[in-house]
Amino acid sequence: MKILVTVKQVAAVDDDFEIRTDGRDVDPDFLIHDLNEWDNFSLEEAMKIKEAAGGEVEVVVVSVGPESVDEELRKCLAKGADRAIRVWDDSVEGSDPIAIARIIAAVAKNEAPDMLFAGVQASDHSYAATGIATASFLGWPHAAVVSLLNYTPGSKMATLQRELEGGTYAEVELECPAVLTIQLGINVPRYASLRGIKQAAAKPIDVLTPSALGLAATDVGEAGSLSRVRRMYVPAKGQAELIEGTPAEQVARLVKIIQEFKGV
Amino acid sequence: MSGILVIAEHRMDELRPVSLELIAVAVGVKAQASGPVTVAIIANDPQKYAQALSVQGVDEVICVKSAVVEFDPDAYEATVAALIAAKNPSLVLLPHSVNSLAYAPALAAKTGLGLATDAFKVEFDAGALVATRGGYGQKLNVEVDFPGKSTVVVTFRANVCKPIDAAGSPTVTQMDAPATPARGQHKKYIEAAGGGDVDIPGSEFILSIGRGVGEEDNVEQFRELAQTVGAELGCSRPIADAGWLPKSRQVGQSGKTAANCKLYIAMGISGSVQHMAGMKHVENIVAVNTDPKASIFHIARYGIVGDIFEIGEELRNQFPA
Ligand SMILES: Cc1cc2nc3c(=O)[nH]c(=O)nc-3n(C[C@H](O)[C@H](O)[C@H](O)COP(=O)(O)OP(=O)(O)OC[C@H]3O[C@@H](n4cnc5c(N)ncnc54)[C@H](O)[C@@H]3O)c2cc1C
Numbered sequence: 001m002k003i004l005v006t007v008k009q010v011a012a013v014d015d016d017f018e019i020r021t022d023g024r025d026v027d028p029d030f031l032i033h034d035l036n037e038w039d040n041f042s043l044e045e046a047m048k049i050k051e052a053a054g055g056e057v058e059v060v061v062v063s064v065g066p067e068s069v070d071e072e073l074r075k076c077l078a079k080g081a082d083r084a085i086r087v088w089d090d091s092v093e094g095s096d097p098i099a100i101a102r103i104i105a106a107v108a109k110n111e112a113p114d115m116l117f118a119g120v121q122a123s124d125h126s127y128a129a130t131g132i133a134t135a136s137f138l139g140w141p142h143a144a145v146v147s148l149l150n151y152t153p154g155s156k157m158a159t160l161q162r163e164l165e166g167g168t169y170a171e172v173e174l175e176c177p178a179v180l181t182i183q184l185g186i187n188v189p190r191y192a193s194l195r196g197i198k199q200a201a202a203k204p205i206d207v208l209t210p211s212a213l214g215l216a217a218t219d220v221g222e223a224g225s226l227s228r229v230r231r232m233y234v235p236a237k238g239q240a241e242l243i244e245g246t247p248a249e250q251v252a253r254l255v256k257i258i259q260e261f262k263g264v
Numbered sequence: 265m266s267g268i269l270v271i272a273e274h275r276m277d278e279l280r281p282v283s284l285e286l287i288a289v290a291v292g293v294k295a296q297a298s299g300p301v302t303v304a305i306i307a308n309d310p311q312k313y314a315q316a317l318s319v320q321g322v323d324e325v326i327c328v329k330s331a332v333v334e335f336d337p338d339a340y341e342a343t344v345a346a347l348i349a350a351k352n353p354s355l356v357l358l359p360h361s362v363n364s365l366a367y368a369p370a371l372a373a374k375t376g377l378g379l380a381t382d383a384f385k386v387e388f389d390a391g392a393l394v395a396t397r398g399g400y401g402q403k404l405n406v407e408v409d410f411p412g413k414s415t416v417v418v419t420f421r422a423n424v425c426k427p428i429d430a431a432g433s434p435t436v437t438q439m440d441a442p443a444t445p446a447r448g449q450h451k452k453y454i455e456a457a458g459g460g461d462v463d464i465p466g467s468e469f470i471l472s473i474g475r476g477v478g479e480e481d482n483v484e485q486f487r488e489l490a491q492t493v494g495a496e497l498g499c500s501r502p503i504a505d506a507g508w509l510p511k512s513r514q515v516g517q518s519g520k521t522a523a524n525c526k527l528y529i530a531m532g533i534s535g536s537v538q539h540m541a542g543m544k545h546v547e548n549i550v551a552v553n554t555d556p557k558a559s560i561f562h563i564a565r566y567g568i569v570g571d572i573f574e575i576g577e578e579l580r581n582q583f584p585a
Contacts, residue, residue, distance in 0.1 A: 013400045015557070026400065098373050120365070125399050125406075126537070127381050129369035132337075136370035141447035142337060144366035159451075163518055164275070164362050167456035167511075170334070173449040181365075185505035222411075226372055226379040231407040232399055238562030240551065242569065250568050251578040254529075257550060257566060258493055258583075261469060261527040 001057040001153040003046040004113035006104055006131065007039040007076055009069045010124040024229050035072040038119025040189035042182035045149060046117055047080050047190070053153045058082045062107050064092060064100050070205055077200035078192035084205040085111075091210060091217055096225035097129040103220060104130070105137035106213035114153060116179045120145050128181070135179035142179040143172055147186050151176070265414040267299025269353040271344060272317055273361055274305065275335075276453065279313050282359040284427035286420055289386065290357055291321030291428060296388035302326060302351055303434075306343050306441060308333045320430040330441035334450035337367040343441040344371055348415060350439075355386065355393055360419040372417045378410030381419045382537065393418075402537065402559040423541060459512025464498055464520035469527045472498035472515055472543075476532015476553065476572050480508045486531065489576050492583050498522070500533045516542040531572040535560030 010033065017030035043061065050057040061076040062085040063069050073084040087103050095103075108116055116138075118131030128144075135142035147169065148161035158176050161169045163183050174180075192200070210220045222228055243250045268290040272283035283303075290301045300323035305313045310327035317325045326347065332339040340363070348356060358364040360382045372379035380395035387394050392409060393416045399406040410416045464470065471490040477483055483503070490497040497513060504514040515522055517538040522528055528546040533539060535551070535558055543549065544563045551564035552575050561567045568575060 013403055098379060101373060123401060128365045129381050132366060133369040133373040136373040145362045162362065165517055167519065169454040171451040171454060173451060175447045184501060227408045227410050229406055230394065230409045232404045235405045240561045240564040240567035242567045247570060247574050247578045250570060251575060251582050254550060254579060255582050261548065
């Protein structure tokens, strides 16, 4: 039994970031990296299933990205994933979520997991596309924004809840293997233990290239993408009137605003 | 390829309001798309939505009769693919909703159509579609284009465009959805449990806290602060997910809408799209955040760049008893 968990190294911009000279992205010197918030929840969901099954389940994390991504993969290994796979070479540069999904699907074909978990979206670009596109390339059943899961490893059916808008949930039965995009709050992700961190150092991270996975050059990068970033820019300044001054002065104004609302 | 296809959304016998917003988006770029605006509604009983969708600027409403009563991603994917094959639109507009997320990327991936998700603007530049979305936690705007794609699927953000009120007189046509083998079964809808004495939708004054509170032990001082100033205490999702406050206090897309709120103080909340979905309509929003570039400042009326603990303590001291 095996669960494949996709993870992403996300980027946030630094305080005083600059846009790249071609205008199409932020200068990488100003990016701060971390593991995507959603991925903590998908990994935890896989770990819960593994532990409930008494260890008969292998949890494999997969990511597409350069060497720096190993840092995030190690975090996942420290939390209990058994091994990690990272796919990269220069041809992957410029890939949109669909091209990334094609790569992950190729990994999944090799690994033949019983389930594939992805995050609903990533906190940097919020595409919310990679997991479901991966399902399409695999031809697997899929469900998006899963907030509760009942699944016994090896079972042909899973029962789950999808979180819809406005506090409504849909209960769904789905054939497995399936791709599920996992929502925040489905569980309470664990922290890595010291022992886990030590053990992670000895766990393998396999590094593959798209061509080793049987993908053509046109499957990845801009050629394998359905969209292309044309321009990034800082939006015009918001309408907020900034309340300046010392905290005491700022709060004096805030008190006035509250009292105006109350008609005092 | 010409024209725009809009896929309307419904749930529990009601049209989702975002459907009418999308029609307005489509009508807004109709001239540039040099083709008709077609609106499709996929349902077991689609006719009942036809009139509501017949607004000014719409050329055709297609009532697609589907054997599937509740949303199913496979059925929707196959049906929208059939609609695209029939209409050859240059732009397909879907709401950026939880249901669209379950099939739009699969549809685009399978058929090789252009795809942009969570767009808040679309335009044609010299005949080619350009979609604008957010990047890096909404701190940047990102323009995407679709080289070589004659049909582009765009999931469009809710609460961006005003619906068109004026009625129109489109032709209303029928179509049968293609049959799809069922790999999933919708069982039932579940509504989140009531909030007890918490009434976010009814409150006129809400003070909300976000991840900026840092840890659970810090929540109490903001509960007291809300009491001092006479506000209902609200929160962003991470606070509810962590169990620091009940879900009934969560404001946003998957939580409550601050429907009657007139003054909303957001403390340590970055301003994600999903949080703003529940409060950005509020007339008076005051945002307190240490990050001057936080996107909450884009919708707030007043901004305080500062620390919520410092501002909180000062407010407690200054507020007249
Ligand atoms: C399908 C879906 C539905 C969702 N539904 C909702 C929803 O209903 N409601 C919701 O809120 N989210 C929802 N989310 C999650 C959303 O995407 C964000 O993850 C969430 O809103 C972030 O909450 P936050 O602003 O509190 O945290 P963050 O984004 O982490 O922001 C924290 C902010 O606090 C500031 N800060 C930190 N310390 C201080 C300090 N001492 N003083 C002042 N400021 C400080 C930081 O600068 C930062 O801007 C949903 C997501 C998805 C995908």
